[in-house]
Amino acid sequence: xxxxxxxxxxxxxxxxxxxxxxxxxxxxxxxxxxxxxxxxxxxxxxxxxxxxxxxxxxxxxxxxxxxxxxxxxxxxxxxxxxxxxxxxxxxxxxxxxxxxxxxxxxxxxxxxxxxxxxxxxxxxxxxxxxxxxxxxxxxxxxxxxxxxxxxxxxxxxxxxxxxxxxxxxxxxxxxxxxxxxxxxxxxxxxxxxxxxxxxxxxxxxxxxxxxxxxxxxxxxxxxxxxxxxxxxxxxxxxxxxxxxxxxxxxxxxxxxxxxxxxxxxxxxxxxxxxxxxxxxxxxxxxxxxxxxxxxxxxxxxxxxxxxxxxxxxxxxxxxxxxxxxxxxxxxxxxxxxxxxxxxxxxxxxxxxxxxxxxxxxxxxxxxxxxxxxxxxxxxxxxxxxxxxxxxxxxxxxxx
Numbered sequence: 335x336x337x338x339x340x341x342x343x344x345x346x347x348x349x350x351x352x353x354x355x356x357x358x359x360x361x362x363x364x365x366x367x368x369x370x371x372x373x374x375x376x377x378x379x380x381x382x383x384x385x386x387x388x389x390x391x392x393x394x395x396x397x398x399x400x401x402x403x404x405x406x407x408x409x410x411x412x413x414x415x416x417x418x419x420x421x422x423x424x425x426x427x428x429x430x431x432x433x434x435x436x437x438x439x440x441x442x443x444x445x446x447x448x449x450x451x452x453x454x455x456x457x458x459x460x461x462x463x464x465x466x467x468x469x470x471x472x473x474x475x476x477x478x479x480x481x482x483x484x485x486x487x488x489x490x491x492x493x494x495x496x497x498x499x500x501x502x503x504x505x506x507x508x509x510x511x512x513x514x515x516x517x518x519x520x521x522x523x524x525x526x527x528x529x530x531x532x533x534x535x536x537x538x539x540x541x542x543x544x545x546x547x548x549x550x551x552x553x554x555x556x557x558x559x560x561x562x563x564x565x566x567x568x569x570x571x572x573x574x575x576x577x578x579x580x581x582x583x584x585x586x587x588x589x590x591x592x593x594x595x596x597x598x599x600x601x602x603x604x605x606x607x608x609x610x611x612x613x614x615x616x617x618x619x620x621x622x623x624x625x626x627x628x629x630x631x632x633x634x635x636x637x638x639x640x641x642x643x644x645x646x647x648x649x650x651x652x653x654x655x656x657x658x659x660x661x662x663x664x665x666x667x668x669x670x671x672x673x674x675x676x677x678x679x680x681x682x683x684x685x686x687x688x689x690x691x692x693x694x695x696x697x698x699x700x701x702x703x704x705x706x707x708x709x710x711x712x713x714x715x716x717x718x719x720x721x722x723x724x725x726x727x728x729x730x731x732x733x
């Protein structure tokens with residue numbers, strides 16, 4: 335049935351190529367945007383794309399006018415410091431979208447900016463599609479009213495979000511989490527040759543026990559979390575190999591300065607999936623990376639430190655969730671340990687690492703939780719299903 339539906343969609347749009355403007359302001363949004371663009375192009379091979387994103391969206395043929403490395407501001411204080419830049423960016427994108435005149439605008443996550451943009455777009459008569467919902471179930475629930483008023487179609491990727499938004503009358507779709515499908519495809523195509531090449535580049539052997547350190551993809555995240563991760567790793571340097579999942583969004587000098595005292599730690603950039611595919615355990619900053627690590631089946635500890643103490647204390651007062659990691663939020667239970675702000679220090683982290691690295695029952699309990707996670711995140715053709723509905727909706731609105 336799905337194959338017939340997909341074929342019909344391809345036929346239906348074949349005579350009309352669409353123009354999309356897609357807006358992603360963070361590396362995770364760049365990944366999700368790229369995966370969506372890839373599938374839209376399979377349906378409408380003549381589709382054109384312009385927008386904001388990163389290297390992954392560029393690789394899919396999107397004409398990127400602002401790169402994500404210019405856009406990621408974290409925390410309340412950090413946003414205030416960069417208000418001038420944010421205002422300039424907003425004025426730039428308004429003009430760029432109007433000049434491009436797309437059939438639909440796809441907003442990917444990045445809620446502080448994209449929700450404001452949605453209001454402008456809707457008032458200008460554009461079709462507004464929002465992909466990956468703002469986490470209004472955690473804080474700023476009043477934003478639901480903005481979504482209902484200015485977003486034509488909302489595509490969510492967390493299983494509990496459909497019921498949440500539906501009760502407010504939002505037009506919402508849930509097909510599953512695209513990372514599940516993306517990672518499954520990566521692993522199914524990952525060969526021993528790929529594995530050996532990756533290990534050789536790091537000077538490692540197949541029997542080495544690798545611990546992945548994922549401090550984030552922004553300078554502020556790396557500055558805050560990598561020093562703690564490195565200090566805790568020092569206790570286990572004899573028995574384990576530590577590798578940082580670096581990002582091209584972070585200058586080499588940042589890693590070099592932080593790791594100057596820790597010559598046993600390697601850094602490899604933009605190879606997070608390769609690293610997780612070969613890892614025994616991981617220490618991960620909160621965010622999408624926690625879910626990626628779980629979907630690779632790698633037992634993990636989740637760490638979080640805000641960019642400033644002021645940002646943390648403000649967030650603590652307004653955020654209304656029990657957990658900070660996507661793994662625990664989706665499972666609605668403590669599947670993986672979370673170390674937050676003052677609890678995220680080298681002694682606490684090293685103690686948790688001892689359990690993670692050396693206690694098989696502890697590791698097995700985490701993996702059992704991962705099985706529950708998989709069951710909640712959809713089945714097959716997740717991204718294709720989302721893309722097909724985006725195309726149909728955008729086409730219906732544009733004719």
